[in-house]
Amino acid sequence: TFEKHNALWLHNKIEHQGVKYSCDQCDYQSLRQCNTKRHKAIKHEGVRYLCDQWEYQATMEKDLYRHQKTIDDNTKYFCDQCDHQSKQLISPKKHKESKHEGVRYLCDQCEHQSTEQGSLKKHGINK
Secondary structure, three states: OOOOHHHHHHHHHHHHHOOOEEOOOOOOEEOOHHHHHHHHHHHHOOOOEEOOOOOOEEOOHHHHHHHHHHHOOOOOEEOOOOOOEEOOOHHHHHHHHHHHOOOOEEOOOOOOEEOOHHHHHHHHHHO
């Protein structure tokens, strides 16, 4: 059973209709048109959203907005192995795992590797 109408709609598209939106510049495909548009903007058009206060750039406007919300708080979190610093508590932990400990999340369908579990999930959805 599906608790949300959207989940049923997505299930029908994936499992029964096989609907995929394709990038016209590479072999990328997604079940959602918005993902394909975002892919094209990021990968082929070089769209970046830049923070005017930090050396930060986002590929999605919502990520820049989230980042900018953290700027108002003067708390900073530091990596204990290098000069990396962040406004988000979780960021130094993720940084340490990927940069200093070599943690990678591997796709079980292909050779794709990610430094973040969330990115691996997006990869699996958008394959």
